Amino acid sequence: MKKLLNDPAAYADETLAGLCCAHPEFYRLSPESPRVVVRPDSPVQGRVGIVTGGGSGHLPVFTGYVGRGLLNACAIGDVFASPSADEMAIAMRAANGGAGVLRLYGNYGGDIMNFEMAGEMVELEDITSSTVKVADDVASASTAERAKRRGVAGMVYAFKIAGAAAEKGFDLDKVTRVAQKAADNARSIGVALSPCIVPKAGKPTFTLQENEMEIGMGIHGEPGVRRSELKPANVVADEMLDAILSDGAVKGGDRVSVLVNSLGATPLEELYILFARVADRLDKLGAQIVMPLVGRYATSMEMTGASLTVLILDPELEELLRAPAECAFWKVG
Amino acid sequence: MKKLLNDPAAYADETLAGLCCAHPEFYRLSPESPRVVVRPDSPVQGRVGIVTGGGSGHLPVFTGYVGRGLLNACAIGDVFASPSADEMAIAMRAANGGAGVLRLYGNYGGDIMNFEMAGEMVELEDITSSTVKVADDVASASTAERAKRRGVAGMVYAFKIAGAAAEKGFDLDKVTRVAQKAADNARSIGVALSPCIVPKAGKPTFTLQENEMEIGMGIHGEPGVRRSELKPANVVADEMLDAILSDGAVKGGDRVSVLVNSLGATPLEELYILFARVADRLDKLGAQIVMPLVGRYATSMEMTGASLTVLILDPELEELLRAPAECAFWKVG
Amino acid sequence: MRVLEGRLTMITIVDVRDAISRIQHQVQQTADDLCARDGQLGDGDLGITLEKAFNRLAEIGPTLPEDLGKAFAAAAAAVSKVSSSSFGTLLATGLLAAAKRSIGKTELHSTAVPDLLRAACQKMSERGSASLGDKTVLDAIDAAARALDSHPKDSVSAVITAVDETLSLFRDRQCKIGRARIFSDRSIGLDDPGMVAFRVMVGALKSS
């Protein structure tokens, strides 16, 4: 766990500058802030704008998903820290094509406070907005307290579906409704094997013994549900899938999408080993996997571990999931 | 550095099974071997087939690049080990559409011996074939001994360009010629910060002290050119770029593609920090960057570190690089 | 400080500027300590957040308008620009609440201060979904407001005493909100860093 960086304080800014320099067709830095990334063609007049925001250190989340059929703009904070309300307001303005703006982000205290503040700021400028908070991490609160859950990799599905809805010209209410449905239908859980280093802190976010893993650990190292010895991949896959299925049952005939996501260091090889098991289990339940995603979609820099997300589809969600979309990290259609 | 796996001996097989299960539109296991992955539409009658082969543990290399406008088939060995000649022959048969087969792979002793043996095997079946060995790692031998260099991330460019040439219907000679040109024009160098674990070995491939890095280390942990304390990202980028430029000068007006590649654990954030520096340096030289690639294109499982590849383009290579292509990990056009 | 010590008086923009510069000065002395306290339970940035906020406020101090509502609103905007951590956002939220109650006024009677604090506290509680009793800065602000109700004349000292008592009262309880919540067991025996930050701010208002 060592890092290639210049100044820890410049980590987020240098990352964003490099990102926009490498992919100008997808990402443009706002002239008003080096922490706001905007789609070059945004705002699209008459279309609902989708904005998100959150800390650095999770690429492709958050800003990587700015793109056609995805997000319009994103405000980015320091590593694992919320962007400011001011930056969020800049992102909202850049996303506003007159049809309203959906704030679609993960359920974290700091992000919520700042996005609410940003909403109040732009309200004065006659920008209508709505909010969907993604709270998909089943490890972070019980079924009864769903709304308290953290937002993790499931937000990738919400971005995709909301983005497709906006691209189709749905109005703000409808975009908000499908985004909320995607968020509600997504359930995730992660397993961490080793930590990452927040550049400014310079030390690991947590410690695990050489033979330990933690099921349910959060993407910033928030405590999980169970620490145990490192188990075989199939057992880990089962534990994750069981936690998800016991929260929201998947039945024969259901169509689901599945995201097997690396937290960073865990290689594709191991994701496919996990995927094979999850696919086998879902197959035995009679569920049909649609457009599975396996890779690094929502990370915590160089953390070792993986997360599993199951999104239960209905025809509307499936159509939006399959709709064309394009950013530097994900192309659909 | 911990791994999510079941049986170390089954690592490669389970990975490939999961890969083909997740993406049946791109990858099909050969009925003759669980270590040969074939494009579902291969062989394409009358088109040159492109095959590669090499060890597991480098995803998306090798087998991930089977796809439209890319490779037809791939033989995969155990982690960091060559596939057998037999498996390579199976891949060659699966790629043979009657117009010949290009064997396009990295310059490693085991792979060479087996691919030559495979060539002799299928020769008896009237399959014409040619060979291009990618030897892009400038750290592994001097300019005078170029042919001895190891093949690393530069092979991704060779796959793309050869695949596009085959897709355009070029004959075997011409496909071989452009693949060789791509291989000759690609130069790479890596920097390793921490090792990975080969599942069957169960221990790290090498050791580096907490504050050490090694410039030029190979993707299996082969010794590099210089071990030093960990330097700032810009210095690392400069050292890598300088090694490449001193081997093959880039001049004002040149058009180049650049691949900033993670060896596995190093996150996208840090790749973009490196990219920003490389882009700045090339800009100062007056070179134009075309279709830069930043991400995990050729890895060593969970190794920490990055590599830089510079591909010098001419109009023919640029056209082939930009031609449409699609696999689970890379879509162009 | 003229305003809050030993007498009832009218507060103007001059007093606000004075308060800002006193707090800015004090925060510089204590930033490291606040970071260390926050580091035990959270991400260790609280001192930096306060420094950034008050440095910025000190910068714009001279340009703040006489209208206290506008001044508080400008202060809120400034704080929300330089900070996104919880405390900064809550501070901005509180300032905005105070701004709404003060718009059009160039003077405020010192007896109005408890009400402003309560309005701020109320809005901060909504924004952060925290309640009194959750062991956050809110409990310190509420205690300050109550102290001012009962001791309108010896206000700064009374507030300091009240905040110190609140710190003691909550020390052995669990943090129920924010980053510290996830370490709620570890938070027993430790002061809530946000309360300590508020203590630093009111402490700065006492004449030396």
Added chain:
Amino acid sequence: MRVLEGRLTMITIVDVRDAISRIQHQVQQTADDLCARDGQLGDGDLGITLEKAFNRLAEIGPTLPEDLGKAFAAAAAAVSKVSSSSFGTLLATGLLAAAKRSIGKTELHSTAVPDLLRAACQKMSERGSASLGDKTVLDAIDAAARALDSHPKDSVSAVITAVDETLSLFRDRQCKIGRARIFSDRSIGLDDPGMVAFRVMVGALKSS
């Protein structure tokens, strides 16, 4: 072993099958040692490679045709199927070279063995781009061929002596090829594992 000991004789498929089963037996005893030796310089799989190759050869032994050319070719194909490590591929390459020289023959005179070894060695050298003197199995094979030239009657013992001498001769030199090349300094003082593997194979042919 009948063929190579104390007398000139004709080699048939029976002798080949016998040699295979003797070597398979011996390889099982020494696989761990070979892996350990390979582990010091390379990837530590040499013992496994030999085990897999000879287990497979022993399996197909009874089905090998009388035509020695076809038998060697079938053996080459079998080895290349189960192994992809250098030694396995070189073994298959050598067997294929021997096959080409033996096609159509059901008997081989024992004096023809040195030529077969040289043909194999030549083809293996091409395939692996290694030369004699690079401290590889090639040097041991070459030494074996030369020993057979000069001692056609006491062949196995002569080969064993020659291979042992070759091991000593190269021990303090650097490996110049294969995985061991990258650790070429470390290879000084260590036997080349491939030579040791060849020593195990010929050792197995000596009657106990």
